[in-house]
Amino acid sequence: MKKSQIILFAVSLILTGIIYAIVIGNKKTESKEVKGEETVKYIPVQIIKNESRSLKTNSYGQITPYTELDIAFEIQGKLEKGSQVLKPGSKFGFNDLLYKVDSEEMFFTLSARKAQLSNLLINILADIELDYPEEFEKWNSFVEEINPLSFLPDFPEMKSEKEKMFFTSKGVLAEYLNIKGIEARMSKYLFLAPFNGYVVDVYAEPGSIINPGGRIARIANLDNMEVKLPVSIELYDKFKEKGAVKFLNADNELIGTGSIIRTANTINQSTQSIDVYYSIKPEKGITLLSNQYVTAEIDNMISESMCVVPSIAVKKNEVYLLKNEQLYKKSISIIGSKQDSLFINGLNDQDTLLLEFNKPNKKIKKYIGIERQ
Numbered sequence: 001m002k003k004s005q006i007i008l009f010a011v012s013l014i015l016t017g018i019i020y021a022i023v024i025g026n027k028k029t030e031s032k033e034v035k036g037e038e039t040v041k042y043i044p045v046q047i048i049k050n051e052s053r054s055l056k057t058n059s060y061g062q063i064t065p066y067t068e069l070d071i072a073f074e075i076q077g078k079l080e081k082g083s084q085v086l087k088p089g090s091k092f093g094f095n096d097l098l099y100k101v102d103s104e105e106m107f108f109t110l111s112a113r114k115a116q117l118s119n120l121l122i123n124i125l126a127d128i129e130l131d132y133p134e135e136f137e138k139w140n141s142f143v144e145e146i147n148p149l150s151f152l153p154d155f156p157e158m159k160s161e162k163e164k165m166f167f168t169s170k171g172v173l174a175e176y177l178n179i180k181g182i183e184a185r186m187s188k189y190l191f192l193a194p195f196n197g198y199v200v201d202v203y204a205e206p207g208s209i210i211n212p213g214g215r216i217a218r219i220a221n222l223d224n225m226e227v228k229l230p231v232s233i234e235l236y237d238k239f240k241e242k243g244a245v246k247f248l249n250a251d252n253e254l255i256g257t258g259s260i261i262r263t264a265n266t267i268n269q270s271t272q273s274i275d276v277y278y279s280i281k282p283e284k285g286i287t288l289l290s291n292q293y294v295t296a297e298i299d300n301m302i303s304e305s306m307c308v309v310p311s312i313a314v315k316k317n318e319v320y321l322l323k324n325e326q327l328y329k330k331s332i333s334i335i336g337s338k339q340d341s342l343f344i345n346g347l348n349d350q351d352t353l354l355l356e357f358n359k360p361n362k363k364i365k366k367y368i369g370i371e372r373q
Contacts, residue, residue, distance in 0.1 A: 041361070045322055045369035046313075048351040050305045055336045055343060056297060057235065061227040063280060063292045065220035068200065074188045074212050077101040081206040082191070086199050086217060096193040099206075099216055103189040110182045111148035117175045118146045124170055132163060151183055152176065195221045198290075225280050225288050226261060229296050230273035234334045236263075239276060239298070247280055248295040255294065256282045306335050306345045313355050314342055320354040321347075322369045327360045 082097035084090065092098060121143045129136045138156050145153040155176055158164045167173050200218040204210060227247065231239050240260065247256040258278040268275055278296065282288045313319055317334060320327045332346035347353065352369055360367075 039363070039365040040368065041364045041366070042368050042370055043322070044355040044372045046309065046353045046355055047371060048307050048309075048347045048349060048353055050307050050345070050347070050349055052305050053343065057238075057336055058298075059229040059231060059296045061229040061278075061294060061296060063225050063227055063288055063290060063294060065197075065222075065290055066224035066226045066279075067195065067221040068218060069194075070218050071099060071191055071216040072213050073099075073101055073191065073210060073216070075101060075185075076211050077103070077189070077209070079204055079206050079208045079210050079216065085206070086202060088199055088201055090199045091222070092193050092197060092199075092219075094193055094196050097190060098193055098219075099191045101189045101210065103186060106182070106186060106189065110179065110186060113175070113179050113182065114146055114148045114152065117152075117172070117179060118143060118148075120170070120172060120175060121146075124172070127166075131166070135159075135163065152179055191216075193219070195223060197222045200290075220290060225290070227258065227278045227280050227294060227296065229276050229278060230268060230271045231276045232273050233267070235336065236274050236276075242298050245278060245296040245298050248297055250293065252295075254283055255286045256280045256288065258296075306343045307347060308341050308343055309353060310355055311337070311340050311342050313353060313357055314344065315357040318357075319344075319347070320357060320360075322352040322354060322367055325366045325368065327354060327367055 078101065080100045080102055082099050084092070084096075086092070086098060121139065125136070125140060125143065128139050135156075142153060142156050155173070158167065164173075197219050200220050202217045203215045204217070210216065229245075240263070244257065244259050246254060247258060249255050258280040261277045261279050263277065264275040267273065280288060280294075309319070314332065314334070318329055318331055321330050322328075330346070332344045334342055334344055336343040355372060
């Protein structure tokens, strides 16, 4: 081999060694840097400061009638209007005649039966005067009070067993009870309003032939309304303790007040809250509307020492605290909420709170907190 070739080979070998050494050195440096990144992590934190606060807590619900019912009749016949023609939205008062069923045939039958009873008593008045002279005036007055166009008067009191047997044997008592039964059936031809209310919907119009149990209309109570509010499990006991609430409309104006009527015994699966039902009494000059959405507000419901933290710092009533460059889990209690923040207690002043709930990474040996203002 020529001397020049040997020299060239030696130079190439030296250069290759130098380049290899540089590459290996860079890899070690990079490895150290990555290792350093894995062992130290900077995290956003908050220094806890507890303060005594009075919270205003809100919940949202919808006004609904306390009572809604369907109008139906137990008899068959031709439907007739009552004191007014009812349409959805029509209002009515307590004891107003809402509907009636044509009862002309029943009315004439009832009148004829009353006339028969009157004739039956007239035919035995002579016997009554002879056998029961002291009771004659009582029975004579009863006969005079019977009017085919009116309800029967009360049956006179029979003071002796002999008197009872006499009127029973003559068929008077049986006829009287039969007529009272027809009168009771006559009441089924009328539907009187059980409360002040309004018509929700109408299913049959006057002139229709109705069947027993068929729906005629649906009505709702105007005097008694209620609001169903979903209440979080954490605040349920507080709501029960406070009891009363204020109701605001969409413009944040006071429209009424209320108190707890009843509470559900189960958790609402869709909201994971407890349904609490409140009465609602309108303010003077305010008209409450069915299905109106309202905000229920409780002032000064909670007054105790607490701190405000971001909601993302809490998960399942737990938070992470930074102490001695390590993260520790701690349980807390949620008192209330507002937008993206939670009111909690269970932390001490000067505790260092991790602002974003994340499990510690085993590769991280040291956490350094950066306080977020």
